[in-house]
Amino acid sequence: MGTHAYLEGAGSFLLRGDSSNRYTVNDLLEHQLKADLVVIAACETGMGEPIIGEGVASLGRGFARRGAPGLIMSLWSIDDATTSDLLNLTYSELAGGAGPATALQTSTTAYLQKITNPRFAHPYFWAGLIHYGPDKPLTFIQKSDWPAWLMVGIPLLLGGLFFYFRANRRSTRQ
Secondary structure (H helix, E strand, O other), X not given: OOEOXXXXXXXXXXXXXXXXXXXXXXXXXXXXXXXXXXXXXXXXXXXXXXXXXXXXXXXXXXXXXXXXXXXXXXXXXXXXXXXXXXXXXXXXXXXXXXXXXXXXXHHHHHHHHHOOOHHHHOHHHHXXXXXXXXXXXXXXXXXXXXXXXXXXXXXXXXXXHHHHHHHHHHHHXX
């Protein structure tokens, strides 16, 4: 899901709906992120005020300071449809083992190869997303099937024990 970002003040973005529902860089101070990569699919999330010796004070910088070593963010008001295509291709590349910068570059190349309208070849459509951080493959946590087995197995075990003890109780009465 994409959203809108605002550069005034410390920078903020909409969580949903109306403009009173903003999440700011200061709100990030309440959280410690545990993610190898944060994708901020809102306009201008990589833009901000330059600070000498520190870089650009952007919304992306707020995520980096809270523990996200890798970011994908935008430099301008990007086209929603193209961004969706690029990010879907990028996610596929990440799942295949590519690092974030490589995945973004590969998705951009694939996007440029598949367009049929020359208008969409303009850099406005495909060059607005950037990656900040290490270009190393992400580690995905594999879901285990054991919680599902527990959810099925425990009731079956309890039901079996119930019927066993019930049957034993009947046989000792006779």
